[in-house]
Amino acid sequence: DAGITQSPRHKVTETGTPVTLRCHQTENHRYMYWYRQDPGHGLRLIHYSYGVKDTDKGEVSDGYSVSRSKTEDFLLTLESATSSQTSVYFCAISEKAGELFFGEGSRLTVL
Amino acid sequence: GQQLNQSPQSMFIQEGEDVSMNCTSSSIFNTWLWYKQDPGEGPVLLIALYKAGELTSNGRLTAQFGITRKDSFLNISASIPSDVGIYFCAGQRREYGNKLVFGAGTILRVKS
Numbered sequence: 001d002a003g004i005t006q007s008p009r010h011k012v013t014e015t016g017t018p019v020t021l022r023c024h025q026t027e028n029h030r031y032m033y034w035y036r037q038d039p040g041h042g043l044r045l046i047h048y049s050y051g052v053k054d055t056d057k058g059e060v061s062d063g064y065s066v067s068r069s070k071t072e073d074f075l076l077t078l079e080s081a082t083s084s085q086t087s088v089y090f091c092a093i094s095e096k097a098g099e100l101f102f103g104e105g106s107r108l109t110v111l
Numbered sequence: 112g113q114q115l116n117q118s119p120q121s122m123f124i125q126e127g128e129d130v131s132m133n134c135t136s137s138s139i140f141n142t143w144l145w146y147k148q149d150p151g152e153g154p155v156l157l158i159a160l161y162k163a164g165e166l167t168s169n170g171r172l173t174a175q176f177g178i179t180r181k182d183s184f185l186n187i188s189a190s191i192p193s194d195v196g197i198y199f200c201a202g203q204r205r206e207y208g209n210k211l212v213f214g215a216g217t218i219l220r221v222k223s
Contacts, residue, residue: 042115100154104153
């Protein structure tokens with residue numbers, strides 16, 4: 001199994017509060033991604049990184065920011081959480097195009 | 112935006128039956144991939160296809176990269192209870208770098 005750890009695995013928060021999800025890898029893969037999974041929508045890309053300090057937006061990036069200061073860590077931040085951001089968030093890593101290895105997910109509930 | 116239309120949305124089949132699902136798009140893709148997600152876990156890569164017309168097997172799973180490059184198919188032979196889960200197709204276009212587009216998924220339930 002690819003070495004990916006997501007934290008926290010579960011979080012309940014209130015509307016308007018900031019939230020940070022962390023993805024940590026031990027595989028030294030270049031690419032890291034944050035997806036959200038919602039019923040009927042599959043997996044949608046929020047942001048991705050193609051190297052330290054190199055990030056770009058995905059298809060649903062509004063309301064989210066990311067940072068990658070080290071190869072092994074990719075942080076996803078919700079500056080002011082909203083109920084529409086209630087979802088399951090998956091981090092993924094890859095070295096080869098398309099072949100993603102996913103973490104176990106972080107379930108976020110915004111009340 | 113890019114869209115992958117995956118069908119069927121869900122299937123409820125008898126153990127031992129063969130299963131077919133597919134993914135179509137109006138756009139051409141350079142790579143097609145199939146992932147499976149077990150309950151409570153992240154998706155796992157099953158098969159990757161890199162060439163139009165390519166047919167690849169992984170145990171009881173067989174997937175094909177459509178000749179038009181706009182579709183892909185996944186077949187599961189002789190289904191067993193552990194095949195339960197959500198199957199996602201994903202496509203990659205060279206113009207969009209390493210970003211994948213995912214279908215909405217096919218939920219597979221097996222009657223034992």
